[in-house]
Amino acid sequence: MTTRLHSHERDQDFSDVDRAALLHALAGILPAAALLADHEDLKPYECDGLSAYRRLPLAVALPENEAQVVAVLKACHRLGAPVVPRGAGTGLSGGALPNEHGVVLSLAKMKHILKLDAAARTAVVQPGVRNLAITEAAAPHGLYYAPDPSSQIACTIGGNIAENSGGVHCLKYGLTVHNVLRVRGVTIDGEVVEFGNHALDAPGYDLLALMIGSEGLLAVVTEVTVKLVPKPEVARVIMASFDDVTKAGAAVAEIIAAGIIPAGLEMMDKPATAAVEPFVKAGYDLNAEAILLAESDGTPEEVEEEVAAMRAVLEKSGATDIRVSTSEAERLRFWAGRKAAFPAVGRISADYYCMDGTIPRKRLAEMLTAIAQMEKKYGLRCANVFHAGDGNLHPLIMYDANVPGELERTEAFGAEILKLSVDLGGTITGEHGVGFEKIGSMCVQFNSEELAAFHRVKAAFDPLGLLNPDKAVPTLHRCAEFGRMHVHSGELKFPELERF
Amino acid sequence: MIEIFKERIRQGKPLHIRGAGSKDWYGNAFNGDVLDTRSHAGIVAYEPTELFVTAKCGTPLAEIEAALAASGQCLPFEPPRFSPDSTVGGAVAAGLSGPRRASAGSLRDYVLGVKIIDGEARELTFGGQVMKNVAGYDVSRLIAGSLGTLGLITEVTLKVLPKPVAEATLRFEMNQSEALDKLNAWGRQPLPIVASAWAEGVLTLRLAGARAAVESAKQKLGAGGTAPDSFWSDLRDQRLPFFATETLWRLSVPSVAPQLELPGEQLIEWGGALRWLKSDVLPETIRAAATSVGGSAMLYRAPAALKTRVGAFAPLSAPLLKLHRNLKAAFDPKGIFNPGRMYKEF
Numbered sequence: 027m028t029t030r031l032h033s034h035e036r037d038q039d040f041s042d043v044d045r046a047a048l049l050h051a052l053a054g055i056l057p058a059a060a061l062l063a064d065h066e067d068l069k070p071y072e073c074d075g076l077s078a079y080r081r082l083p084l085a086v087a088l089p090e091n092e093a094q095v096v097a098v099l100k101a102c103h104r105l106g107a108p109v110v111p112r113g114a115g116t117g118l119s120g121g122a123l124p125n126e127h128g129v130v131l132s133l134a135k136m137k138h139i140l141k142l143d144a145a146a147r148t149a150v151v152q153p154g155v156r157n158l159a160i161t162e163a164a165a166p167h168g169l170y171y172a173p174d175p176s177s178q179i180a181c182t183i184g185g186n187i188a189e190n191s192g193g194v195h196c197l198k199y200g201l202t203v204h205n206v207l208r209v210r211g212v213t214i215d216g217e218v219v220e221f222g223n224h225a226l227d228a229p230g231y232d233l234l235a236l237m238i239g240s241e242g243l244l245a246v247v248t249e250v251t252v253k254l255v256p257k258p259e260v261a262r263v264i265m266a267s268f269d270d271v272t273k274a275g276a277a278v279a280e281i282i283a284a285g286i287i288p289a290g291l292e293m294m295d296k297p298a299t300a301a302v303e304p305f306v307k308a309g310y311d312l313n314a315e316a317i318l319l320a321e322s323d324g325t326p327e328e329v330e331e332e333v334a335a336m337r338a339v340l341e342k343s344g345a346t347d348i349r350v351s352t353s354e355a356e357r358l359r360f361w362a363g364r365k366a367a368f369p370a371v372g373r374i375s376a377d378y379y380c381m382d383g384t385i386p387r388k389r390l391a392e393m394l395t396a397i398a399q400m401e402k403k404y405g406l407r408c409a410n411v412f413h414a415g416d417g418n419l420h421p422l423i424m425y426d427a428n429v430p431g432e433l434e435r436t437e438a439f440g441a442e443i444l445k446l447s448v449d450l451g452g453t454i455t456g457e458h459g460v461g462f463e464k465i466g467s468m469c470v471q472f473n474s475e476e477l478a479a480f481h482r483v484k485a486a487f488d489p490l491g492l493l494n495p496d497k498a499v500p501t502l503h504r505c506a507e508f509g510r511m512h513v514h515s516g517e518l519k520f521p522e523l524e525r526f
Numbered sequence: 527m528i529e530i531f532k533e534r535i536r537q538g539k540p541l542h543i544r545g546a547g548s549k550d551w552y553g554n555a556f557n558g559d560v561l562d563t564r565s566h567a568g569i570v571a572y573e574p575t576e577l578f579v580t581a582k583c584g585t586p587l588a589e590i591e592a593a594l595a596a597s598g599q600c601l602p603f604e605p606p607r608f609s610p611d612s613t614v615g616g617a618v619a620a621g622l623s624g625p626r627r628a629s630a631g632s633l634r635d636y637v638l639g640v641k642i643i644d645g646e647a648r649e650l651t652f653g654g655q656v657m658k659n660v661a662g663y664d665v666s667r668l669i670a671g672s673l674g675t676l677g678l679i680t681e682v683t684l685k686v687l688p689k690p691v692a693e694a695t696l697r698f699e700m701n702q703s704e705a706l707d708k709l710n711a712w713g714r715q716p717l718p719i720v721a722s723a724w725a726e727g728v729l730t731l732r733l734a735g736a737r738a739a740v741e742s743a744k745q746k747l748g749a750g751g752t753a754p755d756s757f758w759s760d761l762r763d764q765r766l767p768f769f770a771t772e773t774l775w776r777l778s779v780p781s782v783a784p785q786l787e788l789p790g791e792q793l794i795e796w797g798g799a800l801r802w803l804k805s806d807v808l809p810e811t812i813r814a815a816a817t818s819v820g821g822s823a824m825l826y827r828a829p830a831a832l833k834t835r836v837g838a839f840a841p842l843s844a845p846l847l848k849l850h851r852n853l854k855a856a857f858d859p860k861g862i863f864n865p866g867r868m869y870k871e872f
Contacts, residue, residue: 218845232621
């Protein structure tokens with residue numbers, strides 16, 4: 027697909043960046059193999075996991091150490107060139123979409139685990155270390171890194187910091203922000219800063235929390251200290267079928283009302299299980315309108331107690347079928363279907379678009395009913411997978427980019443889901459980030475004063491706006507344009523701005 | 527109330543934002559007219575099955591905890607209550623967590639959203655009532671522990687959790703270095719240890735979780751003795767005799783840091799990661815000891831003159847101080863909120 031970006035979508039104009047001077051400067055910093063500037067070499071970097079949006083950068087820098095990161099940032103700062111940090115490029119919001127007048131700063135070569143301290147239960151790693159690689163390195167010590175986004179086999183810890191990634195176990199074990207002690211980073215002017223430390227508290231403002239989830243707009247991560255936790259002795263998962271999504275949603279609330287925080291609590295609707303089952307053969311009940319996966323982990327006694335308690339709640343909530351994994355192999359098979367939901371939908375549809383709103387759990391049925399109506403309205407199918415424990419919903423809208431108009435209808439469908447997420451008391455993004463993709467929907471969730479506050483936070487770190495420009499926080503100008511089409515709750519959100 | 531708050535802020539004079547005043551001694555000495563938040567109070571929303579509570583800043587912690595207890599839930603980070611009137615706004619502004627912090631997480635971990643009024647009298651909302659929310663910078667968690675220097679917190683939403691089904695307290699006699707070794711070794715195992723305290727040759731452990739898990743851990747650890755449940759609330763609210771002192775240091779260090787050879791008396795929490803110290807040794811020596819093991823030392827309670835001289839909080843590196851000043855200017859450009867309370871520079 028060709029680039030579909032229009033000049034009016036651009037906030038800052040970097041067209042006067044001196045390409046020759048920039049390439050010359052970078053060549054003086056990086057070894058030849060660590061600097062890409064030819065068209066065919068740049069091509070793999072034109073998009074991230076959200077391939078609907080593509081742009082070629084001027085160059086890709088692949089520093090091998092922090093000193094090179096510092097030098098690259100100083101050069102870009104001096105030349106006024108934008109910098110887009112990139113991990114594994116698995117992000118789903120276009121956060122690593124290049125700027126055509128700037129540099130993609132890939133941290134892929136900084137992929138070493140520097141220290142694993144089993145006694146302290148910490149690991150010091152470079153940003154390009156894969157999420158799963160940390161858990162693999164910790165496994166011999168009976169420890170693991172808790173956040174487990176579906177892409178954990180490929181995604182890097184640096185990217186996880188940028189997005190505050192979650193996973194299927196974050197209801198009990200938390201998000202990235204709950205599992206990181208320290209981030210070392212470099213600001214755009216080349217200053218190395220330590221956020222947090224190896225203790226549980228650090229003096230001053232909690233800039234560590236501010237860094238996590240900042241989508242590469244505040245500083246470039248060069249080193250991370252993560253917490254490791256003891257691996258539970260056993261884990262078992264319950265798979266429950268429901269003939270009605272409302273009942274499944276109510277069952278989730280009942281489990282929590284019973285004082286149980288499951289290690290994982292996931293829901294899939296019928297279109298999602300139908301897409302997954304032929305692909306993964308997880309043994310899902312294809313007659314069910316929705317299935318719930320509820321995991322318990324801990325000591326054998328603890329798990330037995332909790333599984334029995336959850337089973338009782340699920341039966342009372344009207345589950346039509348209940349199965350409990352009897353072996354580790356079976357547990358992994360139950361989960362395999364859930365973890366493969368995105369690729370499975372990719373198999374039955376030419377393209378799909380994954381949304382990421384979070385809603386209060388009790389509004390789930392409303393949301394799913396509304397999505398069913400939107401499917402008719404936009405003439406597109408949608409499968410739903412749901413981190414039911416924390417309210418994070420991933421509708422997967424299926425479309426074909428080669429059919430004229432389908433992408434536009436898909437985008438409108440997605441924007442309507444996000445607006446409804448906000449209206450139901452939730453948020454436009456639970457874990458994938460705003461990136462380039464949801465920048466318009468930010469205008470629905472925040473008013474102009476809040477957006478201005480975000481811009482001031484950005485300026486505190488990067489006054490020239492060179493780090494990952496046009497991402498995460500929309501300009502007020504952009505919101506005025508967005509608001510022209512989307513009036514919020516019957517009133518204009520930006521009454522002070524001129525409409526175009 | 528919000529309009530009254532805004533009017534006070536518009537006057538542009540330094541303000542001392544204050545709830546019940548139970549932490550007036552915390553941080554550095556500072557100036558400003560008192561802005562009392564207590565008239566802006568009440569639980570706005572509490573939904574047990576959604577696992578959150580939203581309350582106005584002046585709401586007493588006790589009121590919130592009573593409401594949660596009625597549904598079998600709690601604030602797992604156990605903020606200290608220095609007075610029965612301590613407010614939720616003050617707790618979030620101070621950002622202090624209690625005995626369960628090492629296992630359950632800190633106050634900021636449980637902050638889901640805030641409403642603040644900034645230094646230009648703008649009412650701003652960040653975060654929300656859902657657990658996963660990455661839209662915009664995480665300003666809610668930045669506000670937690672910022673000592674009111676970035677804005678007046680008017681409302682907060684906190685994540686809540688069910689109370690543990692079962693609890694037990696165990697007590698062992700051992701010296702400090704033995705306790706540190708044990709705590710770190712146990713920390714590597716999937717044991718339901720939720721809090722610990724070592725002082726005067728005695729290690730007290732709190733177990734919590736499923737009934738079966740607590741029972742089997744008791745067997746495994748071998749009970750040496752027990753203590754009343756009130757021990758933990760006295761520790762949380764710092765009512766133990768240890769805390770009755772004029773000068774108290776709070777050292778936040780890696781749990782595996784060896785015994786710190788500093789003269790004076792220590793009480794150790796958080797599996798070794800929090801070391802309280804009563805000592806008259808030079809402040810520079812204490813700060814250096816904490817820094818040398820990768821942590822930091824806070825002058826928690828002290829006579830005003832000492833705090834003024836050495837500062838309550840460990841000094842920041844130059845790049846961090848620059849970012850702090852920039853952020854302060856971003857939220858409070860006139861410098862009216864609690865000036866100097868965190869650092870003399872802002």
